Amino acid sequence: MSVKENIERVRASIAEAASKAGRNPGDVRLVAVSKFHPASAVLEAVAAGQTLFGENRVQEAAAKFDEVRAGGVDADLHIIGSLQRNKVKEAVRVASCIESLDRIELADEMEKQCAKIGKTVDALLEVHTGEESKSGFRSEDEVRGMLSAFASGRYPHVVPRGFMTMAPNTDDEGLVRASFSCLRLLRDRMASEFPSLSLEELSMGMSGDYGIAIEEGATIVRIGTAIFGERDYSK
Ligand SMILES: *Cc1c(COP(=O)(O)O)cnc(C)c1O
Numbered sequence: 076m077s078v079k080e081n082i083e084r085v086r087a088s089i090a091e092a093a094s095k096a097g098r099n100p101g102d103v104r105l106v107a108v109s110k111f112h113p114a115s116a117v118l119e120a121v122a123a124g125q126t127l128f129g130e131n132r133v134q135e136a137a138a139k140f141d142e143v144r145a146g147g148v149d150a151d152l153h154i155i156g157s158l159q160r161n162k163v164k165e166a167v168r169v170a171s172c173i174e175s176l177d178r179i180e181l182a183d184e185m186e187k188q189c190a191k192i193g194k195t196v197d198a199l200l201e202v203h204t205g206e207e208s209k210s211g212f213r214s215e216d217e218v219r220g221m222l223s224a225f226a227s228g229r230y231p232h233v234v235p236r237g238f239m240t241m242a243p244n245t246d247d248e249g250l251v252r253a254s255f256s257c258l259r260l261l262r263d264r265m266a267s268e269f270p271s272l273s274l275e276e277l278s279m280g281m282s283g284d285y286g287i288a289i290e291e292g293a294t295i296v297r298i299g300t301a302i303f304g305e306r307d308y309s310k
Pocket residue numbers: 108110131155156241280281282283297298299300301
């Protein structure tokens with residue numbers, strides 16, 4: 076199957092899952108995760124109407140999307156992988172949103188680097204909701220501390236938009252669903268505790284579990300394999 080056919084199939088099943096859940100299909104955005112795939116694959120997706128991409132390694136993302144954009148293509152990029160402080164400068168240059176904000180020091184560095192280049196980026200707070208994932212804020216108090224810093228105006232160049240999580244990699248649908256609903260409930264509590272922030276985004280769901288994520292309220296799904304095929308990690 077071609078990238079184009081895959082995108083059409085994924086879009087149709089996103090729409091179907093949304094409708095089934097009584098939601099508007101337009102309320103779920105698709106991030107096409109192009110990590111480990113070349114710029115040519117990104118361009119195939121662009122030709123199929125896809126404009127939003129996700130990458131988890133900053134250097135790979137920068138090289139690939141500089142190439143894509145040099146060709147005049149206007150592709151939007153989210154960074155979705157855990158981010159080291161020394162990669163933040165390049166990350167905020169190349170992306171419009173960092174979905175993997177998982178500690179205060181990272182927000183401090185994002186603010187510093189964004190201020191330098193006069194750019195504002197969006198951020199999602201990554202939350203650890205399932206036993207198997209390693210990254211993300213671990214407790215509600217840590218999340219609250221991060222959001223308090225945002226609400227106090229400490230980060231004029233970083234705009235929090237909501238939350239991101241990865242469900243455990245398991246066939247147990249109950250565990251996956253629990254992870255997603257945990258994120259939604261956290262979002263609901265934080266949105267009411269911090270009315271000055273707009274925290275509507277829930278980035279959750281990957282190739283294997285996006286149907287469940289949409290039922291649980293995902294506004295962003297991050298899909299790689301179902302669009303671009305298996306990744307070759309030996310490269
Ligand atoms: C790789 C990755 C995805 C996409 O995973 P697939 O199973 O290939 O759809 C989604 N989110 C994150 C954070 C990733 O690292």
